[in-house]
Amino acid sequence: MSDAKQSEVVIECRDMxxxxxxxxxxxxxxxxxxxxxxxxxxxxSRFWALRHVDVDVRAGVRLGVCGSNGSGKTTLMRVLSGxxxxxxxxxxxxEGTMSLLSLGAGISHxxxxxxxxxxxxxxxxxPRDQITELYAEIQDFCELDDDVLRTPVRYYSxxxxxxxxxxxxxxxxxxxxxxDEIMAVGDTTFRSKxxxxxxxxxxxxxxxxxxxxxxxxxKRHCDEAVWLHEGVxxxxxxxxxxxxxYADFAISARxxx
Amino acid sequence: MSSAFSxxxxxxxxxxxxxxxxxxxxxxxxxxxxxxxxxxxVQPLILFAIYFLIFSKLxxxxxxxxxxxxxxxxxxxxxxxYLITGILPWTALAECLSRGTGxxxxxxxxxxxxxFPSELLVVAQVIxxxxxxxxxxxxxxxxxxYVNGSLPPELLWAPVVLIVQAMFICGITLFLSAANxxxxxxxxxxxxxxxxxxxxxxxxxDLGAIRQAAADQLVDVQNRMALGQKTLADVAEAQASLDGxxxxxxxxxxxxxxxxxxxWRAMVTYGGPEGDMTFPVGKLVTVSIVSVIVxxxxxxxxxxxxxxxxxxx
Numbered sequence: 001m002s003d004a005k006q007s008e009v010v011i012e013c014r015d016m017x018x019x020x021x022x023x024x025x026x027x028x029x030x031x032x033x034x035x036x037x038x039x040x041x042x043x044x045s046r047f048w049a050l051r052h053v054d055v056d057v058r059a060g061v062r063l064g065v066c067g068s069n070g071s072g073k074t075t076l077m078r079v080l081s082g083x084x085x086x087x088x089x090x091x092x093x094x095e096g097t098m099s100l101l102s103l104g105a106g107i108s109h110x111x112x113x114x115x116x117x118x119x120x121x122x123x124x125x126x127p128r129d130q131i132t133e134l135y136a137e138i139q140d141f142c143e144l145d146d147d148v149l150r151t152p153v154r155y156y157s158x159x160x161x162x163x164x165x166x167x168x169x170x171x172x173x174x175x176x177x178x179x180d181e182i183m184a185v186g187d188t189t190f191r192s193k194x195x196x197x198x199x200x201x202x203x204x205x206x207x208x209x210x211x212x213x214x215x216x217x218x219k220r221h222c223d224e225a226v227w228l229h230e231g232v233x234x235x236x237x238x239x240x241x242x243x244x245x246y247a248d249f250a251i252s253a254r255x256x257x
Numbered sequence: 258m259s260s261a262f263s264x265x266x267x268x269x270x271x272x273x274x275x276x277x278x279x280x281x282x283x284x285x286x287x288x289x290x291x292x293x294x295x296x297x298x299v300q301p302l303i304l305f306a307i308y309f310l311i312f313s314k315l316x317x318x319x320x321x322x323x324x325x326x327x328x329x330x331x332x333x334x335x336x337x338x339y340l341i342t343g344i345l346p347w348t349a350l351a352e353c354l355s356r357g358t359g360x361x362x363x364x365x366x367x368x369x370x371x372x373f374p375s376e377l378l379v380v381a382q383v384i385x386x387x388x389x390x391x392x393x394x395x396x397x398x399x400x401x402x403y404v405n406g407s408l409p410p411e412l413l414w415a416p417v418v419l420i421v422q423a424m425f426i427c428g429i430t431l432f433l434s435a436a437n438x439x440x441x442x443x444x445x446x447x448x449x450x451x452x453x454x455x456x457x458x459x460x461x462x463d464l465g466a467i468r469q470a471a472a473d474q475l476v477d478v479q480n481r482m483a484l485g486q487k488t489l490a491d492v493a494e495a496q497a498s499l500d501g502x503x504x505x506x507x508x509x510x511x512x513x514x515x516x517x518x519x520x521w522r523a524m525v526t527y528g529g530p531e532g533d534m535t536f537p538v539g540k541l542v543t544v545s546i547v548s549v550i551v552x553x554x555x556x557x558x559x560x561x562x563x564x565x566x567x568x569x570x
Contacts, residue, residue: 020568036439036562078567082372085564098372105370108281110288119281122273123371131273152288 010094010176010207011057011080017088018079019046049075050231051088057176057207064222064239065211066246068253071228073211074180080209081178097125099174103165103185113149113156113164124172134171141197142167143190162186170197177205181212215247260560261553267374274373278381279388301345301393308340312461334404334526341397342521343460349390350426350514351451357382357430358437358447365570375563376556379434383427387419397525404526411524411536418520418541425513425548428555435559438569458514464506471499513551516544 022045050072057063057080065073078084079091081100106120117138121131139149142163153161162185179202185194202208202221212218218225218239225242227235227249234249235242268275287293360378361368368375394415401408437443475495481487509515523536 033440036436083369083567100370100372102370106367108285110285111281115277115280115284118273119277122271122277123367123373125271125373126273128273128276 008059009056010059012092013053013055013080015089016053016079016086016091017048017051018075018084018086019048021045022047048231053233055226057209059206061224062208062210062222064218064225065209065228066215066218066225066243067228068250072231073228076228077178077180077209077211097174098176099124099172100178100180101169102180103169107153107165109154110152112152113144116153116164117168120168126172138167138171141170159186163190166194170201173204175206177202177208179208179210215243219243261557264376264556268380271374271377275377275381278377279384282381282385297389297392305341305344308344308461338525339463339522342525343518345390345393346422346517346521347455347460349386352386353383353426353430354433354451355448358433358444361434361438361566362570368566368570375566376431376559379427379430383423383430387423401526409524409526414524414536421545421548422517424552428552431555431559435562438566458512459518464502464509468502468506471502475499513544513547516540520544
């Protein structure tokens with residue numbers, strides 16, 4: 001573990017904070033204008049989803065993120081992967097591509113399966129010729145034949161759509177891979193196939209950030225962990241002690257209630 | 258400020274994504290339609306026929322064709338060239354603005370889930386409508402060959418004017434699509450404003466011809482006053498309407514879209530004022546500067562608030 005500590009930092013996040021607006025939005029023109037033209041929203045209608053967060057994502061490390069509902073896990077994943085901007089502090093992304101896997105995100109229903117492979121591949125930063133190279137493999141993986149891939153996705157069954165969605169993301173190889181409660185999908189065969197694919201994907205990525213409620217899963221797969229509680233980091237460091245601490249907390253919280 | 262000019266680099270780096278967005282838009286438009294890819298050609302032709310009938314044949318606003326008296330071959334053709342070079346750029350602007358304003362909101366599911374440069378959604382939109390523009394513009398080439406037997410050398414300015422126009426449209430659309438995320442009333446207001454802008458831009462009418470008609474009218478009234486058929490009040494009235502047209506022409510100097518239309522018109526036969534064809538380089542320089550400013554402001558605004566999109570959409 002000490003080796004990992006020395007290894008190069010890929011994403012450095014210092015004293016990071018992000019706020020959202022509380023209450024009903026867009027009801028008053030003045031407030032809307034304020035959001036559109038100055039970013040200052042009155043302090044009392046802000047709510048800090050994350051604040052004073054320090055996280056390092058290091059090369060070769062699998063980082064687990066745990067915490068109860070509403071603690072800011074998903075927000076952290078989105079901020080680190082660049083979907084959300086942050087309002088405070090510094091996030092330094094050293095290099096490489098980031099991808100937050102989310103199944104079925106961005107599938108266009110009027111496009112054919114083939115066109116979707118190209119669209120989603122390029123949305124995730126794959127160059128066109130690389131998608132062409134991977135095409136046969138993707139098709140093979142999702143078990144859809146040429147005729148199906150020429151059909152607009154809106155005529156697909158749910159299962160076909162899920163398989164297509166999974167197959168596309170499964171072949172993206174980002175430097176940093178974010179997994180938000182991912183999940184094997186499909187029927188029994190496809191489920192084991194997709195689980196295996198995820199493992200392979202995680203092995204290929206330089207670093208992986210996984211967020212999950214499943215402490216056992218995180219213990220098995222992560223080297224380091226961050227415990228978020230109400231938007232702040234409650235503990236971070238080597239996976240097992242942090243996860244144990246969180247597990248104790250979760251049990252005691254349940255007993256109190 | 259330098260970062261506002263980084264868009265070409267962003268486009269180049271993500272060219273596969275831009276291509277995929279453009280493709281998606283084209284597919285979405287014609288999917289399931291029997292004539293599919295013929296529509297981009299047929300649509301401007303039909304539109305043109307309608308406008309030609311209404312504005313030139315029914316309403317007869319300023320299209321007397323007396324403006325090309327020095328060239329007999331031009332008789333009957335000026336209206337055609339003038340309308341085509343007005344309708345095509347205008348359609349590009351109007352479609353980009355009305356389709357582009359909502360583009361960020363429409364792609365909420367992408368913006369919430371995938372990190373990608375969202376300005377490319379707008380860029381793809383601008384490209385799509387300029388592809389249509391070029392398809393429509395291509396109609397002019399056989400027309401020129403038929404009427405004149407050759408292509409005017411001024412057409413070589415087309416790529417420059419195309420870029421200036423695209424930058425201008427892109428700047429406005431970037432601003433509107435970003436602001437619309439926060440103030441959604443913008444999407445409601447844009448169609449109204451675009452219509453207003455259309456009628457205050459010489460798309461279907463020719464201010465030069467209208468001014469000529471007003472001036473002729475004034476001379477006529479003055480002559481008839483000398484014969485005692487008209488009073489001083491009639492002269493004053495004719496003078497006032499001429500002044501009004503001239504005021505309108507001055508106001509057009511401040512409408513960049515009017516200048517862009519003038520540039521296109523100066524490229525085609527009988528399109529320019531009085532049917533002449535001296536390309537107004539000075540006007541091109543002014544419009545270019547305005548377009549760069551509009552683009553930089555629009556893109557700077559877009560960049561300044563795009564990190565809030567994922568939360569707001």
